Amino acid sequence: MTEPIGALLASVPKSKPSWLTIVKTTAAATIAWMLARQFGENAAVLFAPVIAVLTLQASVYGSIATGLQLLFANLVGTALAGAWTKLLGLTWWSLALAAFAALAVARQITNTPLARNQLTIATLAVLVLAPVAHGYGQWRFIDVAIGSVVGLTIAVVVPERPRIAHIRATLDTWGRTAVAVLCSVADELKGADGPLEPDGRHAWIAESRQLNEVGSEAVAAVAGVEEVTLLNVFARGLRRDVEDVRRQQLWLVRITLQVRAISLAVDRLYDRPGQPPALERETLRALLLALADLLRRRLDGEEPVDTSLRAGLIAAVERVHTVFPTALAALDSVSLLGRLDQLRQDIAGETAEALVDADTLPRNSSKGR
Numbered sequence: 190m191t192e193p194i195g196a197l198l199a200s201v202p203k204s205k206p207s208w209l210t211i212v213k214t215t216a217a218a219t220i221a222w223m224l225a226r227q228f229g230e231n232a233a234v235l236f237a238p239v240i241a242v243l244t245l246q247a248s249v250y251g252s253i254a255t256g257l258q259l260l261f262a263n264l265v266g267t268a269l270a271g272a273w274t275k276l277l278g279l280t281w282w283s284l285a286l287a288a289f290a291a292l293a294v295a296r297q298i299t300n301t302p303l304a305r306n307q308l309t310i311a312t313l314a315v316l317v318l319a320p321v322a323h324g325y326g327q328w329r330f331i332d333v334a335i336g337s338v339v340g341l342t343i344a345v346v347v348p349e350r351p352r353i354a355h356i357r358a359t360l361d362t363w364g365r366t367a368v369a370v371l372c373s374v375a376d377e378l379k380g381a382d383g384p385l386e387p388d389g390r391h392a393w394i395a396e397s398r399q400l401n402e403v404g405s406e407a408v409a410a411v412a413g414v415e416e417v418t419l420l421n422v423f424a425r426g427l428r429r430d431v432e433d434v435r436r437q438q439l440w441l442v443r444i445t446l447q448v449r450a451i452s453l454a455v456d457r458l459y460d461r462p463g464q465p466p467a468l469e470r471e472t473l474r475a476l477l478l479a480l481a482d483l484l485r486r487r488l489d490g491e492e493p494v495d496t497s498l499r500a501g502l503i504a505a506v507e508r509v510h511t512v513f514p515t516a517l518a519a520l521d522s523v524s525l526l527g528r529l530d531q532l533r534q535d536i537a538g539e540t541a542e543a544l545v546d547a548d549t550l551p552r553n554s555s556k557g558r
Contacts, residue, residue, distance in 0.1 A: 202251030204349070204413035210247045213343050217241040221339040225332065236329075240336025243303070245344055250419035252344035256337040258304040263333045265298070266291060266311025274316060287316050348421045351414045353430045356407075360437050363400075363407045364488045367441070367448045370396050371481035374455055375474045385460045397452040404445050411438045440535070444484070447532040451477075454525050467509040468522035476501055476529055483536050495537040502530050503544055 206214070221241035244256045269291060277283040291312035295305040315329060373393040385391070411434055418424040418431050455473070458466045479498045487493040506526055513519035534541040 202246040202248065202255060202416065204247035204251060204416045205410075206247050207349065207352070209347075209349060210245070213347055214242055214245045214340075217245045217336075217340045217343045220343075221336045224335050224339065228331065236332040237335040237339070240333050241340040242336075244337050244340030247349050247413070248417040248419065249344050249348055249421050250416050252341050253420065255303065256341050258299070258301060259307055259333055259337055262295070262299065262304045262307035263311045263329060265294065266308040267315050267329050269294065269308075270312045270315035273312075279316060284313070284316060287312055348423050349417050351417045351424055351427050351431060353414070353427060353434065356410055356414050356434050357437075359407045359410050360434065360441060361488060363403050363441050364444070364484065366400050366403045367444055368481045368485050368488070370400055370448050370452060371477050371484070374452055375477040375481070378455070378459060378470050378474050378477075383460070384462050391456045391460070393452055394456055397449055400445055400448065404441065407441070408438060411435060443535050444532070447528060447535060451525070451528050451532065454521075454528060458521055458525065466522045466525075467513045467519040468505060468525060469508070472505050472508065473525075476505060480529065480532055480536070483533065487536050487538075493537045493540075495533055495541060498533055499542060499544065502526060502533065506544070 218238040218241050221237040225237040240259055243259060244252055246252045246255055270287065273283065273287045273290070277286070288309065291309040292305075295308040299305050299308060311329060370393060373396050374391075377391055377393055414434065415431055418428055458468075459470065459473075476498070479501060483493050483495055483498060506523065509519045509522045509526065513522075530544055534543070
């Protein structure tokens with residue numbers, strides 16, 4: 190086990206169940222029930238299938254984390270219920286106090302809903318059934334042990350295989366959505382019908398928000414596939430693919446931040462009452478479409494050649510400076526062009542050139558200070 194026990198007790202499984210997980214879970218519940226029957230007809234032991242279903246996750250790591258949480262929660266809950274029964278017995282008010290105490294203890298010592306719920310359930314179950322089912326506390330441990338061992342064993346023996354192709358498709362959809370947002374901004378700029386209402390927003394804002402939702406789903410999917418490889422000896426050969434997927438996800442996070450910032454900046458500057466921005470609408474449209482095309486080529490696996498786009502950005506900066514010689518008057522447009530250039534560099538990657546050669550810029554000498 191490569192993770193500390195504390196991390197496992199606080200871990201929430203991220204990987205989503207596949208059809209294989211569903212089949213494995215069904216088998217785990219059945220096997221746990223069959224094993225539990227070997228101990229007789231005690232009702233407590235027959236909770237083992239439930240624990241097996243809760244324990245078995247899509248990943249070995251998630252199964253270990255869940256199994257430990259169940260064992261820990263039931264240990265604390267059973268001990269609490271045993272002490273409570275000896276001190277106060279079972280009445281309506283002692284049951285209420287026990288429920289409150291269990292919830293308060295769970296709140297303080299556990300970090301996941303599963304562990305909190307199991308601690309409270311174990312406390313109440315032992316408290317209520319102990320008077321009528323002799324030895325229910327020890328049987329509670331047996332059912333948890335059987336279910337946890339069966340679920341974990343099946344998770345280790347039949348591990349999940351990381352769905353790399355599915356994750357790559359999810360990331361590709363995320364990137365294509367960013368392309369669509371850039372195109373939507375350009376298209377709506379072309380057909381503007383006049384100034385918006387003071388509290389009005391362009392239609393592309395909704396699409397831009399959707400980009401965040403698509404990105405969140407992709408990030409969760411990548412986290413899940415990373416979890417599947419943890420403690421999975423059969424997935425070692427795929428870890429390089431998982432690392433590539435992780436790098437692609439981080440790159441798309443940067444792209445999303447830039448696209449969102451551009452969409453919000455354009456929404457604030459264009460089709461508003463007052464002086465129009467120094468950056469002409471048609472120039473902006475051309476730059477946005479060029480960025481969308483550059484991103485599309487990168488997603489298609491082509492070389493993202495940004496030479497013409499870089500030249501267009503330089504020309505746009507020079508044009509803005511010519512129309513408004515005062516820097517403050519053109520500040521918004523220059524800032525927007527800076528965002529466009531940052532997106533260009535993020536898309537092009539290491540081959541991207543800055544608009545200005547840093548070596549040609551004047552620098553203040555610190556000598557003599």
